[in-house]
Each structure stands twice: as structure tokens, then as C-alpha cells.
Amino acid sequence: MASPATQNDSDDDDLFAEAFTRYKYKNPFNEDTWEEEFDKIPMFMKTAPEEIDPEKYPELAHIQAIIHDEDRTPAEKAQSLKNEGNEYFKEKNYQKAILAYTAALKNKCDDQDLDTVLLTNRAAAHFHLGNMRSALNDSAAAKKLNPQHLKALIRGAQCCIELRNFGAAIQWCEDGLKAHPTDKKLQDLRTAADKHKRAAERDARKAKVKEKKLNNQKDALLSAIKARGIKLFQSVTPRQSGSDGEDDDEGSSTAIAELSLEGLTSHQATGAQVFLDEQDLLHWPVLFLYPEHQQSDFISAFCENNRFLDHFVVMFGEELPPWDADRKYHIQNLQLFFEDEETQTLYKVDPETSLLKVLQHKRYFVKAGTPSFIILVNGSSFWKQYLTGKKIRGL
Template identity: 70%
Template sequence: MASSALQDDSDDGMDEFMDKFKTQKYENAFSESNWEKEFEKVPMFMKTAPDEINPETHPDLACLQSIIHDDDRPPEEQAQCLKDEGNEYFKEKDYKKAILTYTTGLKKNCSDQDINTVLLTNRAAAHFHLGNMRSALNDAVAAKKIKPDHLKALIRGAQCCMELRNFAEAIQWCDAGLKLHPTDKKLQELRAAADKQKRAAERDARKAKAKEKKDHSEREALLAAIKERGVKLLQPEKPPQHGSDSEDEDGGSAAGVAELSLDGLSSQEATGARVFMDEQGSLQWPVLFLYPEHQQSDFISAFSDSSCFIDHLAVMFGEELPPWDTDSKYLPQNLQLFFEDEEKETLYQVDPETSLLKALQHKRCFVKAGTPSFIVLVKGSSFWKQFLTGKKTQRL
């Protein structure tokens, strides 16, 4: 009877407990709005691992991680678990975390060299996908030292060398691998590609060297021609200095005058053109005409030193005048040309019938930044009078 009474009490209690669900809602139950979020807390259903594992927010995951990283277990078992964990990060393309995990596995110093080799090759793969080719190559080398016949290490080493454009070394990796794996298609393809790239790089290097030699020869010939004509170059960063002690009234100051060197022909970056020698042996200069009255300019990319100024002025101010010449004053017969001697603060007038070479050979004409420049004024104009007032002028 006592037993029957206890049974009745138990049944009654269960009925009462179950009756609560009819009137009270279970607070921690999944709902349509939160089931996905709750599932994400379960390690089995997680799509991605959290950056930081907090025991309070992810107790199950923290428990699993403590099992994986249990230092009481053998190093081989710990390294194996870390390798597997790193592989999961790798599959998720989280290569940085994969590298950290593989590195932790290597620090376990396990005695299983197969595991260490895989950790190294897998870390090399993660570095490779991040573009860290040097680190990837170092890991491939380390893996190859442990297991010289490890196929993935050999392939990865060759791939890294290809990316680093060290094609000769890539071929060495492939040859070493093909001795051990003679039928591996990946190594065969890599070797063929490395050999092709190596030959192309060598060909490009030969072409570049030949072009460099040709360019140097042409520039030396150009400088010799400039020197022979007596043209003086100025370093663009060192304009003439006023009051130089070495000033000579006839020949002028040597200060700021460039030795005939490649530095004196540096206008190409600024103007897109530089002096060159044509097939007839004439020097073609980039020349700048300045019109201070209107703050305008003209640039001639190739002005032969044997041509006269009037040849170009007749074209620039011929039938059609520039739009800024509203008074139609800039007619060839009205124009005067000057070059400026900045050191002596003197303007030298150039006859339009004069050749460019004769002007450049003047003892006070210095070519700055590889580009001769000339000021163009309208003779007799009000601006002409104002501009020349107080300035020293001389005829060429």
C-alpha cells in the first residue's frame, strides 16, 4: 500500500509539472526569430569560428578548445589536433588564423616528422595564398629538409620561385622533384613554364642591355655634337649666381654652367621632348617662345639648329593669328626676339633671319634644362616700351 501511495504521489507531481506548460511558456525555448542565432552557438552547427572564444558566451566551444589544447596530452596528439584545426581555417579561407594554428602545432616539437612536414607545407600554402612568397618558400625548404621526397613541398617550392621570378631556382625544384616523382604532371607543367619564362627573361635582359648600350652611345654622340658646336648647358637646379668671383666680362661666368653630361638634357620629363640628332646630322631642339604681354607661350618640339627663327614665326603668325592676339599685332615683320642672360640681367636681341645654332653659340646664351627659350615682343607697342624700360639690351 505504501509503495502504491508513493507511486500515486509521483504521478501526481508529474501531472502537475506537465500542466505548467499549458499555462507558462518555456523562457529558453528556440523561436522562429532566434533559432539561427542559437544554432550558431552550437559547435556542430557553427559556420565560422568566433574571433575570441569566451567561456560565458560559447561554453561548449571553449570546452572543446580546452580538450584540443590540453598540454597533458602527448605533443604528437596536440600537433595533430592543431593541424586539423588549421585545415578547417584554411577551408574557410581564413589563412591568417590557419598560419597561427599551424605555427602553434610546430611549436609542440612533436617527434612525428610526418606531422611536422604537413604543418610546414600547409603553412606554406596559407602564406602562398596571402602573397607571402618568401615565407611560403622558407616553409617549403624546411619541409623538404625533413622529407626530401614530399611532393607538396616540392611543388610549393617551385611555385614560390615562379612567383618570385626566380625561374632558374624553380627549375631546380622541379628537377629535384621529377627525379623522385618522374610522372607527376604538375611538376612537369611547372618545369616547362619555368623554362619558358627563364628564356623569355634572358631574352628581355639581352634586349634591355643592347638598348641601354645603344642609348648610351647615341647620347654620348649627342653630347659630343653639342660640345663641338660650342653650345653651353645649364643645370636646371643650379641657375647662374650673381656676383660670382669667377665672372669674366667676355666669356661670362662659369658658375651654374653644366659640364656636358646627361644631367644637362633633363627637360624630357617636363616637356615630353629633348634634343636629338637627325639623320642629316642637325640637332633638333625643343624650343620655347614666350609672349609676356599676353602670358602665353608656344612650344616647338623639334627646331633644327640649321633653321632660322623666321621660318617658324612665319608659320605661327601667318594667315591665321592666335586667338589671344585680338589686335592682330603679332605679324612676323613686327616681331622682335630676345634671349635672356639671367646672370647679367641682360636681354640679347636676335635677328629673326638668324639660325638657331648661331643664337645658341653666343657666348652669353645658356640652355637651361635642355630647352632654349626666347621672348617675343611686338616692336613699337606700348608693352614693348614698358617691358624694355630699365633693362639692358644688346644685339646679337
């Protein structure tokens, strides 16, 4: 009986043999020329050929290159690496092409023509990888060595266009056309760069006009808010100790800084922001809160001259909200408040009052660009609970 180890070895041999029946050997020797092919392998050569053709004896050429590399001049090494880089480039292996061209340049062969070609080729590889800044740097270096090198001039112009530096692209083309006045590629690049430059200048002018218009609108908006005496909430500092009397209204420690759009952040939160219409009327985004049901309503453009009642008629007139299971949010039952969080005071608002009048109240501060109000049902159990312990005042 075979031991386990012997049995395992036998199984491995069977698998190895089976593989030969399932997989065909790749690149086998030709039956008619196997001896000739065998003799090309350096390990089995009987005699070395007098001249080594890299295409006929690639393995031997590589070995010889390694052995005699130190004997070659920097220019020969650079040329060999350039050829290697060109092969990688043809295969679209641009990363390896860059490495080969870079290694060639490090040989410092003092051959300006060869260095110009190496830099231009590396610029092309960078360009195909999208490394426009590196490609432009190599093109500029090649142009410095040879100001008339056509491929470097074309590549430099292409890089500038991709980098949207159209003025520089035009200059590259004009420099190139001085040396190559009939070159079609440079002429086409010059035309494209000029077209892009004019379009970019036109877009810049439009953007400047638009920015100026927006700034004017912002200035007009802030001026309108300031003229109405509306206060934008900026920050709250700890209150000084004082009495609970009416004097608290005048002793506020709420800081209202110079009006700025920083106090109007509602657009980011709600997609709406206060605006000034053609009749110089302000329209505010307004939030109504129903704490009893943890619900809310949002009006994106509440005209400052409109009364709260005007909106109540729409919101609670013909149909009550679906969350009002007890059907008690009828207009005549509603009470409207705004809260002064600093003094912990609720101010009762008459629905007949306009939005502007409330916003002009000395204790109303617009927070986050969105005035907000609380709606309760008068006499309900929640109404009693919510108002317990709170200071309530009228306008």
C-alpha cells in the same frame, strides 16, 4: 497613473514581445527529440557519456579538451591543432590556418613526418595569401626534414615561379623528379619554369641591346652638342663686382660643368627633348614667350639650321593668334630677344639668324634642355615699358 519609469519598462516589454512575432527563432529543438537534444548540452546532462564523440557531443568535447589539455602529449596537441588548421584551410580562412599550424609547430613534438606536413600545409596557406617568400621558406624547411616530400617539392617550385626565380624553380623540379620521376605536376612545372626562364633571358638580352643603343645615342647627342660649342646651364654663382662695360661678357661666373644629360630635362617637362637626326642635325624644343599677354608658343623640334623667320611665317603669316586683340603681331613688327639673366642683359636676335648661331653665342645658355626667346612688338607701349632700364645688345 503609471510613473515614467514604469511606463518605459512596459514599452520595453512590448518591444521584446513584438520581436518574437517578427523574428523566427533559429535552430530550435525538434518537438519529437527535444529531450535527447537537451541532454547533449553539458550544463543539463544527467549523466556523462562513456565515450565522447566530438561530432555527437561537440561542446562536451571542447570542454574536455580544455580540462585535459595538459595531460596530452606534444604530438597529440600538435595533431589536434593540425586538424583545426585543416578545417580553417577548407573554409579558405588561411590566416587562422597559419595560426593553427604555427601553434602546432611550437609544441616541438619531435615527429619529423608531422612537422613536415605542418610546414607544407602552412606553406600552402601562405601561398594562397600571396606570401610567396614565407611559403618558399616553409617549403624549404619541409624539404630539409623530408627531401622526398612531394607536396613540399611542388609548392617550392610554384613559389619560385611566382617570385620569377626560374632557375631555382627548375632545380626544385629536378630534385623532385629524382624521387618522383613520373609525377605529372612536377613535369609540367619544370616545362613552365624552363619556358619562363628562356623568355626572361630573351627579354634581358633585348633590354641590354636597347640600353646600349640608347647610351650610344646619348653619347652621340652630347658629342654633337659639345662639338658645336653649345652650353648647357648648370648653376649660377654670385657675380663678382665689376664694370658695366663689354668686359662683363668675359667675366661670367656661370658654371658650365662637363656636359651630361642632367642638363637636358625638357622631356619631363614638355614631352620633347633635343635629338640628333640621321643627317647629324640637332632638333631642339624651343619656347617663345610673349610677356605682354603672358602667352607662349612651343615648337617641339626646331632644326638648328632653320631661321627664326621660317617659323614666324607659320606662326604669324596667314592668321594672327587669337589673344592678339589689337592685331599688331605682324612679322614686320616683331622683335626677338634672348635674356642673359646673370648680366641682366637682353640680346636682340635678327629673325634671319639660324637657331644654331644663337645657341653658339658666348652668353647663351640652354636651360632645362629648352632654348627660350622673348617676342615683343616694336614701338608698342609695352615694348617701351619692358625695355626701360635694361641693357640691350645685338648679336
